[in-house]
Amino acid sequence: MEEEDGKYEKGLDIGVHIVGSLPTIIYIPDFIYQSEQSQLLHDIYEAPASRWKSLKNRRLQNWGGVVHEKGLLPQPMPSWLTKTTQRICQKTGLFPSAINHVLINEYLPDQGIMPHQDGPAYFPVVAILSLESPITIEFTPHPRSKDKDLSVSETAIGQQDSPSINSDEHDSFSILLMPRSLLIFKDHAYTDYLHGIQDSVSLNLDKARIVVNTAQVMELKETELLHGDVNMSQSIMFRRTSKRVSLTCRLVLKVHKNLFKF
Numbered sequence: 001m002e003e004e005d006g007k008y009e010k011g012l013d014i015g016v017h018i019v020g021s022l023p024t025i026i027y028i029p030d031f032i033y034q035s036e037q038s039q040l041l042h043d044i045y046e047a048p049a050s051r052w053k054s055l056k057n058r059r060l061q062n063w064g065g066v067v068h069e070k071g072l073l074p075q076p077m078p079s080w081l082t083k084t085t086q087r088i089c090q091k092t093g094l095f096p097s098a099i100n101h102v103l104i105n106e107y108l109p110d111q112g113i114m115p116h117q118d119g120p121a122y123f124p125v126v127a128i129l130s131l132e133s134p135i136t137i138e139f140t141p142h143p144r145s146k147d148k149d150l151s152v153s154e155t156a157i158g159q160q161d162s163p164s165i166n167s168d169e170h171d172s173f174s175i176l177l178m179p180r181s182l183l184i185f186k187d188h189a190y191t192d193y194l195h196g197i198q199d200s201v202s203l204n205l206d207k208a209r210i211v212v213n214t215a216q217v218m219e220l221k222e223t224e225l226l227h228g229d230v231n232m233s234q235s236i237m238f239r240r241t242s243k244r245v246s247l248t249c250r251l252v253l254k255v256h257k258n259l260f261k262f
């Protein structure tokens with residue numbers, strides 16, 4: 001459709017999509033259409049089974065190559081993925097060059113990702129496209145400044161996991177990630193906060209932490225996903241009923257070009 005194509009020609013006004021008090025968190029609802037979501041899910045599940053790597057609490061596909069502490073050992077990305085990453089670059093204008101690494105995470109309703117910080121190999125801008133069902137992502141100030149002895153372990157995909165968090169709850173906040181939305185976090189939110197997703201089936205949207213994108217909470221209130229008394233703004237619960245898939249799109253600036261040359 002001409003109208004739909006037109007939507008992608010211009011860059012977005014990022015400023016209007018900033019959520020919460022940090023200027024470095026951007027939430028864009030309806031970033032892709034339903035049909036594009038279906039196509040992406042189709043392509044993801046068409047990939048060979050060997051593409052999936054099972055972790056303790058989720059499974060993932062790694063695209064773009066292996067992230068090493070010294071940079072990226074690149075592998076070509078499929079065109080169904082570059083179509084999406086190119087649009088993210090073009091619409092946001094926040095990446096200095098093409099996104100070259102994508103992790104596709106799949107979470108069952110009782111799965112999540114422990115609070116962590118993305119590794120130093122990446123340029124400090126992350127774009128996360130959410131598919132299929134809503135979830136909340138939680139940001140917690142990095143305990144580094146309060147606990148100098150915190151040990152972080154580097155995983156194969158370049159993440160730094162921090163299993164124990166003891167930071168000030170008041171500075172923590174959540175963002176409701178609706179299907180087809182794009183979350184971008186960068187700079188201060190990238191370097192000074194941990195982010196994670198709880199592994200519980202039931203999520204309380206406003207008890208433990210502040211949800212910063214309230215418009216999406218109102219939207220969720222109107223769906224069948226919500227349980228409990230919708231008139232009681234103090235207790236907004238929702239139950240995760242199906243899996244959630246996300247595309248974590250990042251840029252590794254340092255790319256090793258000739259490592260696989262014979």
Ligand SMILES: O=C(O)CCC(=O)C(=O)O
Pocket residue numbers: 103105113118128137159195246248
């Ligand atoms: O699935 C998400 O929204 C978060 C994924 C994430 O934090 C990561 O891949 O590093």
Ligand SMILES: [Fe+2]
Pocket residue numbers: 116117118195
């Ligand atoms: Fe992450």
